[in-house]
Amino acid sequence: MDLSFLFADWLGTPVWMWLGFIAVVIALLVFDLGVLHRDHREIEARESLVLSAGYIGLGLAFGGWVWWQLGAEPGMNYLTGFVVEKTLALDNVFVIALIFSFFAVPRKYQHRVLFWGILGVIVLRAIMIGLGAALVSQFGWVLYIFAAFLILTGIKMLWMGDKEPEIGNNPVIGFLRQRFKVTDEHHGPNFFVRKLDPQTGKMVRYITPLFMALVMVEIADVIFAVDSVPAIFAITTDPFIVYTSNIFAILGLRALYFALAAMIHRFTYLKPALAVVLLFIGGKIFVADLLGLEKVPAALSLGVTFAIIAAGIIWSLIKTRRSAASVKEAGA
Structure with missing residues (x-):
């Protein structure tokens, strides 16, 4: 058997x-749904933390393998992309929590929505990254558009602060309720259910709130992908690094959700x-061009990105702990 095609470039x-990457992803998805959560039980915070640590460890191990196979710069670009995408995924947790709260999704069925949502993410990100790679390869100036978009997004995030999205006013929910029959009550883990139509007296298919939640989770990811895909392309234009760092960061989102929600x-x-971070990633494209550099060194990008995110997390934990302590003292 001729296996030379395995060594051809794609x-x-x-x-x-x-x-190899696809095999690892399929194995993780099968293990997750088929072994860990086939009985639709609730995921406790302790289990969530253990699983999250495992997914993060696998993502970092894959980065080490990329470093070993492709070299130091691709390895650092992967790690930078992984850190940025994982942080964006943390921001996505807040929106998913709002969606589950709005549709009153029972905790034991939330993992089912997240699992099928991740499958959709894998396909959607592949399409968006493929289009992005094609654009960048044909039109190099597209990177400057990505960079400008990231700068504007960073400014918008600073300006808007912690303003919550209004789930109930989303036009997609209105469209689904107008075009399809939707039941207001949950029916176990089912996305669809057959019920008696009070108008016709016939059995018809209804959409359950669980499916509505799945649709909104997918839409939320598309919105977040508009930020994350340009962000990773501003770090590297290698499709393999872009896609694998995206998917490994997102794969652990299901487990991480239950620990962080x-x-x-x-x-x-x-x-x-x-x-x-988005301001830095977008700005370094223009700064490198002004300084006559091909690009900012990968080690510098990784170091600055990690330092900013770590500072944000540490300062958040310190400030919220002080606030909690102040409230406790006031109530004493």
């Missing part, structure tokens, strides 16, 4: 590396830190 990376208020300064 989008700048050997085919065997793409196949109840304590997301502790990360008050994470969003401002993320806004500064």
Whole structure:
């Protein structure tokens, strides 16, 4: 059997590396749904933290493997992208919590929505990254548009602060309720259910709130992808690094959600830190051009990105702990 095709380049990376990555992702998804959560039980915070640590460890291990196979610069670009995407995923947790609250999704079925949402993310990100890679390869100036967009997004995030999105006023919800039959009550883990139509007296298919929540989670990811995809392309234009760092950061979102949903208020300064990161990533494209550099060194990008996000997390934990202590003393 001729296996030479495995060593052929596809989008700048050997085919065997793409196949290895896909095999790991499929194995993780099968293990997650088929072994860990096949009984729709609730995920406790302790289990969530353990699983999250495992996913983060796998993501970092894959980065080490990329470093070993492709070199130091691709390895650092992967780690930078992984850190940025993981932080954006943390911001996404807050929106997902609002969606689950709005549709009153029982905790034991939230993992089902997140799992199928992740499958949609894998496909959607592949399409968006493929389009982005094609644009960048054909029109180099597109990177400057991405950079400008990131700068504007960072400014907007700083300006808007912690303003909550209004889930109930989303036009997609109105569209689904007008075009389809929607039941207001949950029916276990089902996305669809057959019920008697009071008008016709016939059994018809209804959409459940669980499916509505899934649709909103997918829409939320598309919105976040508009930020994250330009962000990673501003770090590197290698499709393999872009896609793998995205997917490994998102794969652990399901497990991370259950650990962070109840304590997301502790990360008050994470969003401002993320806004500064986007300003830095977008700004370094223009700064490198002004200084006559091909690009900012990968080690510098990784170091600055990690430092900003770590500072945001640490300062958030310190400030919220002080606030909690003050409230406790006032109530004593």
